[in-house]
Amino acid sequence: MNTTKSESIYSEAVQYIPGGVNSPVRAFKSVGLNPIFVDHAKGSRLYDVDGNEYIDYICSWGPLMLGHSNEEVLSGVEDIIRRGTSYGVPTEIEVKMAKLICQAYDSIEMVRMVNSGTEATMSALRVARAYTKRNKILKFEGCYHGHSDALLVKSGSGTITYGVPTSPGVPADVVKDTLVCRYNDLDSVKQIFEEHGQDIAAVIVEPVAGNMGVVAGKKEFLQGLRDITNEYKSVLIFDEVITGFRLAYGGAGEHYGIKADMTCLGKIIGAGLPVGAYGGKKEIMDMVSPVGPVYQAGTLSGNPLAMYMGYKNISILKDNQNIYKELEEKAIRLENGLKENLKKLNIEGTVNRAGSLVCLFFANGPIENYEDVMKCDVEKFNIYFKELIERGILLAPTQFEAMFLSNAHTNEDIDYTIKSSYEAMKIAFNK
Structure with a gap:
């Protein structure tokens, strides 16, 4: 070669x-x-x-x-480019895209477009913390949720531990409120909630972990997360940047029959163009500015090119x-x-x-x-x-x-x- x-x-x-x-x-x-x-x-x-x-x-x-x-996805994209690739003001295609996502996902009543999966998970956690008025988050060893500081952690030698930064440049104080458990181990989650449950704002999980190979969440594990977060009034976040619209048209929620409070999407909703999104219950998403107090913004969020390509891609999946x-x-x-x-x-x-x-x-x-x-x-x-x-x-x-x-x-x-x-x-x- x-x-x-x-x-x-x-x-x-x-x-x-x-x-x-x-x-x-x-x-x-x-x-x-x-x-x-x-x-x-x-x-x-x-x-x-x-x-x-x-x-x-x-x-x-x-x-x-x-x-x-794919020719069907690409059809018409030249016209979008000629009209303009970014405006900094709203376009109708953003609304059509948001509506399509909300119709596909039972767990998403409102959605906010961003530019990457990292932005989506970072923003979802910020909103969850504001919504619950709590600081701690729980993630799982081997699950990757982007490169924002608070999520660049792994567990120590034990089953349950406070997060330790896995990248230089991440201050220990930034991850002091990030807890880590073993994936597919519900007992470890129960133990950590018994100790910290009243302080845990959110549990974020890949329903199918796609960044340590392919490791599917067991149905009883994911259902257990749903039950525990309901009990402690924490927010359950499904990170579907990889599985969104791929595992099923309605994602992991449809595949497993489990409804998360918030869902993060990426990749496929732009047909490969830079894109991400986070959404969930209306009462949670109402925390986001300009309706609520949680600030999150992006000049290129919902840009017409990515929205057009993503809309075509998902529409094809919907109809076929x-x-x-x-x-x-x-x-x-x-x-x-x-x-x-x-x-x-x-x-x-x-x-x-x-x-x-x-x-x-x-x-x-x-x-x-x-x-x-x-x-x-x-x-x-x-x-x-x-x-x-x-x-x-x-x-x-x-x-x-x-x-x-x-x-x-x-x-x-x-x-x-x-x-x-x-x-x-x-x-x-x-x-």
Whole structure:
């Protein structure tokens, strides 16, 4: 595989951009490679500047459920661009988009557009604190909610602990009110609420964790969170930046039959353009300025280009919900193929799947929380990744991310991926 042009661009990029990339995982550093640089993409395929072709399972980290450069989504976008990309005053498409989201999600009565998932979670927590007049928040180890200071924490050696900053530049005082529990461990949540329940403003959780691979929340765990937050009058926040409109048209709330107080969205509601949103019960959202006292603003929030693209994307999903069935069937085909490869080669591994999200862990299962994920053989994954990219299969360059399927992936794509996976596993494990 020729990467001459990508290497040349990268050597220049590191002179002007930290690490040569604008988001750490793009650096391919964890798999011991330099990044490829993309030229264009179409359907299930991505093409780099050197002319290499890949079956893409990153799909912009999830929003491209219809594949790259979908003609129906793109139709009419040129007219929007000619009219103007940003005004700083309201447009009708923002209202149409908000209405569509509220109709899709039982848990969202009002919604505020922002520009990223990080903004969405940060703002939702601010509103929850104001609404409850409490300061503490509870999150779960291995769940990523963006890079705002109060959420860049992990747990210590015990099951339950106060947060410790995981990034320099985050003062300890900023995370002193952030509590951390083990994912899928309801007993740890009950214990911490017994001690701090009257001070906990909100519990924020990924219903399906997508940043430690794919680890689905158990129904009884998520229902338990709903029950506990109801009992203590804390706000339950579902972070659906990854699962929103992907796990089901109504998101994780529809999938699990659990109604959160607030929901955070991103990625897919802009069809891959920079976007985010947070919403929930009207009485909570009425805390947001200019109606209420909680200040949150953004010049580019609800910009017409992202709103138009997102509206088209979600409208297609609304009118063609058989897409969800087709995506799940493809994901099951991939899941079963990967499991069969592990079995044939007698390799220790686990395949987790939630809807159209799939992850292969090189560790014995079950994989249900961050501690389980940390048992993975990362060195073997790195070899596996390199062998797959040589065969034209592009995964996220880390063991700890999901494979995202799109409706543009064909059964032939998946079968080739399974075949290539078998070959890559053989080499990684010297079979």
